[in-house]
Amino acid sequence: MDFIDSISPTLITIVKVAYFFSMLVIIVLIMQENRSPLKAISWMLVLLLLPGLGIIFYIFFGQNLRKEKIIARKGLKNHDLITAIAHSQSHKLAEGEMNEHPELGTNMRLVQLLLNNSSSIVTIGNRVKVLNNGRQTFDAIIDALKKAEKFIHLEFYIFDLDNIGNQILQILKDKAKAGVEVRFLVDDVGSWELKKDFFEKLKKDGIEAYSFLQVRFPTFTAKVNYRNHRKIVVVDGEIGFVGGLNVADRYIEGSPNYGIWRDMHLQVQGDAVNALQSVFLIDWFFVSQKDIAEQYYFPPKEPIGDKVMQVVASGPDTDWPxxxxxxxxxxxxxxxxxxxxxxxxxxxxxxxxxxxxxxxxxxxxxxxxxxxxxxxxxxxxxxxxxxxxxxxxxxxxxxxxxxxxxxxxxxxxxxxxxxxxxxxxxxxxxxxxxxxxxxxxxxxxxxxxxxxxxxxxxxxxxxxxxxxxxxxxxxxxxxxxxxxxxx
CATH class of the missing domain: 3.30.870.10 (Endonuclease Chain A)
Structure with a gap:
């Protein structure tokens, strides 16, 4: 007992010194990253105001991984092709070779910026339908899914297994059974309730399914703060959807605590669908290690409308925000x-x-x-x-x-x-x-x-x-x- 009593103060001192040293190392790392002063000071406050917990929070939520590139895009056929097209378009825009589209001239600085910082190619001749609420959005998505003949690519932050979620899931299962390729991707944190056996069952039903950036200790512990917030649906490479809605009944029925759940989505046809497809397939590569770039998934398109647009993806895998x-x-x-x-x-x-x-x-x-x-x-x-x-x-x-x-x-x-x-x-x-x-x-x-x-x-x-x-x-x-x- 005397031995334990004598060693306890020493252990406490060692723990205190170790904690102080760890906090000092983290503060130095934060400063060396040259973050914005506001963000750096915020993390220093967390470390100082929450002894012990501050270091844990930093390990999980504070590390700056943009330079590390969570997803290495370079070398992907998809990404390299898009980048080459963007560079070509940027040059043409600067040389005045795209003047036949007055929308581009009016907004040339913005268009040029997005070509250079995100390789966001300019797509011409699109048809765009604004879906102004949950009912319009899910009716349109379900209609497109039912008409799928070749493939369905679906990616959401949240996918709830409620009425609308199960309805969509059943369509995916039916389509997979009929020979349609179905790829299903959700964020691991946003769709936390979807457990391992859920994905295993989907795979037995012929659906390729993954959760994005799984949070499992100690794997990806530092990356728990970097979530896939995208919502993309691409059907047969002909029709695409993007916007704010997740898959959940509250977007249609509202909820007891908040009332209606107001949101907006887009239905897109034309070359912009290929741009959405590219974003999805880069995310898909990360979870599956399959570099899908065949022409089959990027069918050529005739102009179907008059909308000019750029699909802009950003995240900790890009050079710029x-x-x-x-x-x-x-x-x-x-x-x-x-x-x-x-x-x-x-x-x-x-x-x-x-x-x-x-x-x-x-x-x-x-x-x-x-x-x-x-x-x-x-x-x-x-x-x-x-x-x-x-x-x-x-x-x-x-x-x-x-x-x-x-x-x-x-x-x-x-x-x-x-x-x-x-x-x-x-x-x-x-x-x-x-x-x-x-x-x-x-x-x-x-x-x-x-x-x-x-x-x-x-x-x-x-x-x-x-x-x-x-x-x-x-x-x-x-x-x-x-x-x-x-x-």
């Missing part, structure tokens, strides 16, 4: 208005500054967010931005009927951006995301009308009233703001 840079550029180019719908508003400093500069420069900037949120701490953080934005002439609105989950931006009746990326650090810097940048007046006007309809069911935040909120509410929001780069 392409979607964030694209949004920044689009906002900076605005002349008349910028209308944004987002469930979470925690933008990077560059996007924040672009919005303020646009509003102060006379552009009508309106941001629509949900009054009810599915994430308490994130909602607090979002509210911390409102006062400074209104002071910069930005107009804020709270959506009333339920939870607003749409991710949409429309500018000047010229550009419409719809996809999976929220207006926050996580979507811009950590998640695998995909957005459609559409250069078409008709689509932009249609989306603007949907925005105005949602605005009619919202209330505007008045600065004088917002300032009168209780001090404790403002304090909670300011505290949450400290951790915005980490949420």
């Amino acid at each position: 392409g979607i964030m840079m694209g949004l920044y550029q689009a906002i900076s180019l605005a002349q008349k208005y910028v209308y944004i719908t987002t469930p979470y508003f925690m933008p990077t400093e560059s996007v924040l500054l672009a919005l303020k500069a646009a509003a102060l420069g006379g552009v009508d900037v309106r941001i629509l967010i949900p009054e009810k949120s599915d994430a308490y701490f994130t909602a607090l953080c979002t509210k911390s931005y409102i006062k400074e934005m209104i002071e910069s002439e930005v107009k804020f609105y709270f959506y009333q009927p339920g939870f607003l989950h749409s991710k949409m931006l429309v500018i000047d009746d010229e550009i419409c951006i719809i996809g999976t990326a929220n207006m926050d650090f996580r979507s811009f810097e950590q998640n695998f995301e995909v957005n459609a940048f559409i250069y078409n007046q008709d689509t932009a006007k249609e989306v603007r009308e949907y925005f105005m309809e949602d605005l009619m069911e919202s209330h505007k935040v008045i600065l004088e009233q917002w300032r009168k909120r209780p001090l404790w509410a403002k304090t909670k929001e300011s505290f949450a703001r400290l951790f915005s780069p980490l949420l």
Whole structure:
């Protein structure tokens, strides 16, 4: 007993020294990565304010893996071909060889940026249908799945085994039985309830199925913070879907706690489908190690519409935060208005500054967010931005009927951006995301009308009233703001 008593203080001292040394090493690593000062300081606060837990949080959520490249794209036939096309288009655009498309000339700086930072090829002659709610979206997806003859590629962040999930799953099983190739991909964290036996059963039913970036200790422990937030469906290479909806009944029926679950999606036909296909197959390579690039999966297409668009994918596997840079550029180019719908508003400093500069420069900037949120701490953080934005002439609105989950931006009746990326650090810097940048007046006007309809069911935040909120509410929001780069 005397021996134990004598050694305990020594062990405690050793543990304290080891902890202090570990924390010091992590702080040095953070500084050497040359992150933004805001993000670096946020992690240092976590380490200092949460002794012990801070190091665990950093190991799971704090490591910067963009330079490491979670998915090595280089060498993939798919990626290399897309990159070559993007380089060729970038050169042609700079030389004025694509002037037959006035939409490109009007938005040349944005188009050029996305070609160079994301290899987002310009696709011409697309048909785009805006799906303005859950019922429209799932009716369209189910109709397309039922008509599949060759292959189905499906990728979602969340896939719930509820009514709509089981309905889609049964169609996939029936199609696989009929000889259609079915590839099923979900995020391991977003679809955490789908266990190993679920995927094994799908494979017995003839469906190739994987979860993306599995979180299993110690494998991928450091990568738990990098999630695949994409929602893509491609059927026969002829029709594609992308947008904000996951597979869950709440997008149709709403939920008891939040009411309706408002969201927006796109149905696409034309060459843009091949761009969506490329994004899916790069993700598929990561989980399956199969480099699929045969022409069979990229059928040639005649022009089917008049929509010009770029499909932009970004994530920790890309050299640049392409979607964030694209949004920044689009906002900076605005002349008349910028209308944004987002469930979470925690933008990077560059996007924040672009919005303020646009509003102060006379552009009508309106941001629509949900009054009810599915994430308490994130909602607090979002509210911390409102006062400074209104002071910069930005107009804020709270959506009333339920939870607003749409991710949409429309500018000047010229550009419409719809996809999976929220207006926050996580979507811009950590998640695998995909957005459609559409250069078409008709689509932009249609989306603007949907925005105005949602605005009619919202209330505007008045600065004088917002300032009168209780001090404790403002304090909670300011505290949450400290951790915005980490949420």
